Amino acid sequence: MPSEKENTPPHRISINGNDAVGHESPNKSPRSSSGWDGKLRLEKKAELANPEALSDPEYSDDEQVLPGEVIDADEDLLDDYPSDTEEIDCVHARVSSIPLLKLDRFKAVTRLCLRQNTITEIEGLSYLASTLQDLDLYDNLIAHIRGLEDLTGLTSLDLSFNKIKHIKKVNHLPNLTDLYFVQNKISTIENLDGLSKLRNLELAANRIREIQNLETLVGLEELWLGKNKITEMKGLDSLQNLKILSIQSNRIRKISGLDALPNLEELYISHNALSSLAGLEKVQGLRVLDISNNQIASVEGLEHLEELEELWASYNQISDFAEVERELKDKTKLTTVYFEGNPLQLKNPTLYRNKVRLMLPQVMQIDATFVRVS
Structure with missing residues (x-):
């Protein structure tokens, strides 16, 4: 006792x-x-x-x-x-x-x-x-x-x-x-x-x-x-x-030095001087990626990140909806994306959320707002 x-x-x-x-x-x-x-x-x-x-x-x-x-x-x-x-x-x-x-x-x-x-x-x-x-x-x-x-x-x-x-x-x-x-x-x-x-x-x-x-x-x-x-x-x-x-x-x-980190799950690299996403090829278990506030114009380089759940990409130079859809649409675990402050949001802010919601139906949160389930 x-x-x-x-x-x-x-x-x-x-x-x-x-x-x-x-x-x-x-x-x-x-x-x-x-x-x-x-x-x-x-x-x-x-x-x-x-x-x-x-x-x-x-x-x-x-x-x-x-x-x-x-x-x-x-x-x-x-x-x-x-x-x-x-x-x-x-x-x-x-x-x-x-x-x-x-x-x-x-x-x-x-x-x-x-x-x-x-x-x-x-x-x-x-x-x-x-x-x-x-x-x-x-x-x-x-x-x-x-x-x-x-x-x-x-x-x-x-x-x-x-x-x-x-x-x-x-x-x-x-x-x-x-x-x-x-x-x-x-x-x-x-x-x-x-x-x-x-x-x-x-x-x-x-x-x-x-x-x-x-x-x-x-x-x-x-x-x-x-x-x-x-x-x-x-x-x-x-x-x-x-x-x-x-x-x-x-x-x-530039992103480098990650090839020997097979267990990396979260990478926070916002507020730097990145212009591309090259260098992520070997971190295939990445769940959270924060690349906000850089000079990135393309999301090419994310196709192999099948475990990705959150992508924070606000305030970059991303403008191509078709490219975003091509790179992210098959990522079934992706629930959160941030694209505010990019040309694809700034050029037509009234249509932006709907376009993202339609091309990425698995996403539950766009920027700071949750997606309404119909």
């Missing part, structure tokens, strides 16, 4: 501003509305606690670190919670120093979320080393990765929206499955060797110019590189298990 403790939900601490309540985190979509960030992180009304980290190009220099509002020593945010608490959320709670939280009294914490605070140093976490699996330090003032030496049980680490310039001191964390560095100042992908269990790597909105040093990440399934300065798709050959590749808002002129 299970014990009373086994039947009791795990203790959770959630502090948001001055509130302290227990809660269940809602499920989130794996893709943000803008596409380049794989993890939907902020509610629409939420604001960054440290917006200056984004607006000031020199903010990531050490001398530019702004002092946070220090919590008085006698203000114990976690005083009312039991020692067997498993989840601690201190979001936007004016925390500037992790040691002031006195985490040594908690013996069972598996998840620690300290989002939207003014933390500058990762420290005082060794007390949680035997239990901690998920560490979330999103939107703080962290410039250097350190203080993780003992946290070898971590499976998820989020250092997004900080001031980090270099990826360092994470490759001793062999159990990591999810690693987030969105919106930092990183220019080089490096020091990830040894993370063979990594499934999801997010490096969107940095200063990366080249895809490199991913050879040891043989288990990677999702790679998010949107909003960088990448000019060429390469360095992907070892990622045999990759299912999702996002390389939106870069400087890509």
